[in-house]
Amino acid sequence: MQTTLASGQPAEAIRTAPAARIIDGTKIYGSGSTAVRALDAISAEFAAGAFTAIMGPSGSGKSTLLHCLAGLDRLTSGQVMIGDDDLSRLDDKAITLLRRERIGFVFQAFNLVPTLTARENVILPLTLGGKKPDRAWLSELAAALGITDRLAHRPAELSGGQQQRVATARALITRPDLIFADEPTGNLDSKSAAELLSQIRRAVDEYGQTVVMVTHDPRAAGYADRVLFLADGRVVRELPAPTADSVLDVIRELGTR
Numbered sequence: 001m002q003t004t005l006a007s008g009q010p011a012e013a014i015r016t017a018p019a020a021r022i023i024d025g026t027k028i029y030g031s032g033s034t035a036v037r038a039l040d041a042i043s044a045e046f047a048a049g050a051f052t053a054i055m056g057p058s059g060s061g062k063s064t065l066l067h068c069l070a071g072l073d074r075l076t077s078g079q080v081m082i083g084d085d086d087l088s089r090l091d092d093k094a095i096t097l098l099r100r101e102r103i104g105f106v107f108q109a110f111n112l113v114p115t116l117t118a119r120e121n122v123i124l125p126l127t128l129g130g131k132k133p134d135r136a137w138l139s140e141l142a143a144a145l146g147i148t149d150r151l152a153h154r155p156a157e158l159s160g161g162q163q164q165r166v167a168t169a170r171a172l173i174t175r176p177d178l179i180f181a182d183e184p185t186g187n188l189d190s191k192s193a194a195e196l197l198s199q200i201r202r203a204v205d206e207y208g209q210t211v212v213m214v215t216h217d218p219r220a221a222g223y224a225d226r227v228l229f230l231a232d233g234r235v236v237r238e239l240p241a242p243t244a245d246s247v248l249d250v251i252r253e254l255g256t257r
């Protein structure tokens with residue numbers, strides 16, 4: 001029989017630490033009269049094996065949240081936990097290692113290395129860690145993302161959308177526990193966007209990976225398990241089991257408040 005706690009939740013669910021957590025996170029850029037409070041004592045949990053979309057108006061702190069969760073930037077105060085590791089207690093070297101081993105990124109600026117081919121860019125996280133790529137997985141990813149025939153090309157010879165898909169393959173190649181994506185479909189036509197989102201969805205459903213994705217697109221958010229809406233550096237609404245329509249409804253409602 002399954003053990004349940006007083007809260008009604010199964011004990012197993014409680015024991016499994018969230019993949020990532022931010023607790024009372026505040027991020028202030030600059031100081032004095034020019035200081036900007038990008039995150040304002042925000043708290044949120046990202047369950048292992050779940051896909052969360054982050055939405056909110058421009059300047060609401062979405063990218064800052066992603067960067068702080070991913071250990072690319074440090075909070076001014078508060079805590080970020082990746083599994084059981086408290087990022088505020090780790091030095092930069094330890095954070096770099098943790099990122100390389102457990103985290104994949106897809107960002108707006110693709111950060112592809114211009115002198116490397118698409119294939120070399122995709123496998124870079126493995127090369128850096130001294131590991132060999134799993135050829136079958138590389139082929140599967142390239143096919144699913146529609147870049148198989150572009151792998152020998154350098155980034156400058158690829159369209160923006162193709163570069164975005166190469167960056168996505170790079171984020172997925174190590175099968176990281178956690179994937180952070182900042183507007184991954186921003187430069188894609190709707191068919192390519194659907195392919196990329198399906199691939200991200202598979203990462204969650206088939207491999208149990210945890211995804212946190214910033215997006216402005218209600219259709220993209222519809223692929224997630226829940227949406228967190230930010231405003232002024234805080235979570236103002238959580239929407240479980242979103243659809244493009246229910247996301248639009250919440251955006252309209254928040255916009256008219």
Ligand SMILES: Nc1ncnc2c1ncn2[C@@H]1O[C@H](COP(=O)(O)OP(=O)(O)OP(=O)(O)O)[C@@H](O)[C@H]1O
Binds near residue numbers: 037057059062064
């Ligand atoms: N490096 C920085 N220095 C100073 N202010 C910054 C910096 N980065 C972000 N900000 C400010 O912090 C606030 C939150 O920015 P952030 O990029 O997190 O918002 P966002 O919700 O991702 O916006 P968008 O949807 O436009 O990408 C904004 O007011 C922004 O101008």
